[in-house]
Amino acid sequence: MADNVLAAYWEMPAVARTLVTATVVLSGTCLARILSLGLFIHHPFYLWQFPPQIWRLVTCFFLSDHPISLLMDSYFLYRYCVSMEMGNPRFPRKVDLVWYILFICGTILMIDYVLGLTSFMFLNGLIIAMVYTVTQEQRGMKTQYFVLTIPSQMLPYCMILVALLMAPGKAVVEVEGLVAAHLFNFLTRxxxxxxxxxxxxxxxxxxxxLVPTPRVAQRGYGTAVRPGNAPTGRTTGASTGPLPDSWKTRGPGHRLG
Structure with a gap:
């Protein structure tokens, strides 16, 4: 049983597995009071002191402040990260998804700092950004949000509305994530x-x-094989075709006439 669970864990897509594991482990240890949440939240005061606590720039994206929130956040994080990693043509390589995450996180932090909002945790902003990016490819489709059936592209806005009613502070972070995702979509598409x-x-x-791309990758629709850098006629001076080998090489040129 344990071997099957471990095997299933390692078969999860690498980026989604890493993000969810970091979220569950870090948030779980803080909620269990093994570690203090104050050690990992974002705050400019700790970043400008010497030595700067730069780990907060990363850990603030893996924090949830309630067990139920942790359960829901982990579910949405895994679901939409897998959708981007396995079946989204905009991210054919793992490195493209990693770059997307870095851009989204950096933009969220910049927006929060420029506006002087001083939010402490940004996991919800990252999730909303992923939801927005995935649903942009699902226009005309329907999705289920709790008991409601809504157009897919409306899902991030419904999630922000629910957060606004239940936890306005999280709604602000989610709006930052939405703006960051739209900026990425504008610049790249x-x-x-x-x-x-x-x-x-x-x-x-x-x-x-830093992030190698394997030649064989599993996709939601099958297995993708990335071709190697085979030499072409442009680089070798020869081309493929039915002609004899002696006709394929380039000899010295002669002026006609």
Whole structure:
């Protein structure tokens, strides 16, 4: 039984598994009072002191303040992260999803700092950003939110409305996540495709070197194989086709006439 559970755990998509595990472990230890929540929340005071407590820039995205909230947050985080990692054509590589998460988190922190809101935890903002990004690919489809059937693209707004009624502070963070996700969508899709402009936000090369892309990857619709860098006629001076090998090479040129 334990072996089956462990095997199922390691078969989960890598990014979703990492995010959910970090959320459950960090939030669980804080809710159980093993560690203090104050050690991991975000606050500019701790970032500007010396030495700066820079881990707070990361840990504030893995915190939930109530057991029921932790259960719901973990569910939505896993569900929509898997949807992006396994079946979303906008993120064909794992590194593209990692770059998306880094951009969303950085933008949320920047918005919160510029507006002087001083929010402590940003997990809900990250979840709303993922929900928005996934549902943008599901226009015309329906989804279930509790007992309601609504258009898929309306789901993030319904979630923000519920948060506004139950916990206004979380609703503010969710709006920050929505703005960050829309900015990412604008820079990577709307402006290049519909504004006839350059793609202003690309996955950086330094991140590609840190997050390798396997040649064989499991997708929601099957197995994807990334082709290797095979030499082409443009680089070798030869081309494929029915001609003999002696005709495929390039010899010295001669002026005609």
């Amino acid at each position: 709307i402006w290049p495709e519909f504004g006839d402009g350059p793609r202003l936000l690309r996955t950086p090369a330094w991140l590609e070197s």
